[in-house]
Amino acid sequence: MTATQDTSTGRRSDAERNDSRILDAAIRLIGRNGGVVSLPEVAKEAGIGRSTVYRRFGSAAELQSRAAAKLICDQIEPTIRQADENSDPLAGYYAIGLALINSVEQLPDASVRLSDLLEEYLSRYEGTLEHIMRNGQRQGRLRPDFATDDIANFTVATLAALALTRLPTRAVDRYLAILFDGLSRTDSQTLPEE
Structure with missing residues (x-):
């Protein structure tokens, strides 16, 4: 299966979907945990590998x-x-x-x-x-x-x-x-x- 590229952002569509899943997971965790999230916990919530989360968002502060x-x-x-x-x-x-x-x-x-x-x-x-x-x-x-x-x-x-x-x-x-x-x-x- 090949990933298509989004012409508006220049990024692969699977990368865009991962970003969306990561941000949505972080939002859910912010709501549950009172605003404090860790990258491993977001990766688990999103069902995405930790390395993907770390690659896209270098720190918990950036992700939050x-x-x-x-x-x-x-x-x-x-x-x-x-x-x-x-x-x-x-x-x-x-x-x-x-x-x-x-x-x-x-x-x-x-x-x-x-x-x-x-x-x-x-x-x-x-x-x-x-x-x-x-x-x-x-x-x-x-x-x-x-x-x-x-x-x-x-x-x-x-x-x-x-x-x-x-x-x-x-x-x-x-x-x-x-x-x-x-x-x-x-x-x-x-x-x-x-």
């Missing part, structure tokens, strides 16, 4: 972070779909922000690196985020100088930081309102180039 990023994105997927269908793009982004904060707050001591969360978030939702953004710009509800990467980086970095600070709900709502006001201001100073 990638699994937590996947879990967060799995949890916010319904909100992303609803935001895309919402006639008010700003309200859609706000709902995504709240869902992201709630998902990060629910993680049991599992740390997620923002770079892993951003990578997973963009790989799954970049097209949808761009669609929401373009609708908002056409309606005059979102800044015309925002780009898709700006929205994704802004959302993940800022909102995950708010979630990690464990602020009271009223404070989070206040800061979200302030942040999203910056997204909606079409009369604002032009953003500097990167």
Whole structure:
């Protein structure tokens, strides 16, 4: 039997399936064990050899972070779909922000690196985020100088930081309102180039 190669990632399909099985096993273990997982325990849960897990994820911290990023994105997927269908793009982004904060707050001591969360978030939702953004710009509800990467980086970095600070709900709502006001201001100073 020959493995086919995924043209989007350049990886063999069996390697992609193994990654998925490993991450799903880690997510189950994070839920059961309160966030602490070991690579051998994940290999056993996934039904995959230890060497495969070690080759794909060099450390338990890397695996936990990638699994937590996947879990967060799995949890916010319904909100992303609803935001895309919402006639008010700003309200859609706000709902995504709240869902992201709630998902990060629910993680049991599992740390997620923002770079892993951003990578997973963009790989799954970049097209949808761009669609929401373009609708908002056409309606005059979102800044015309925002780009898709700006929205994704802004959302993940800022909102995950708010979630990690464990602020009271009223404070989070206040800061979200302030942040999203910056997204909606079409009369604002032009953003500097990167």
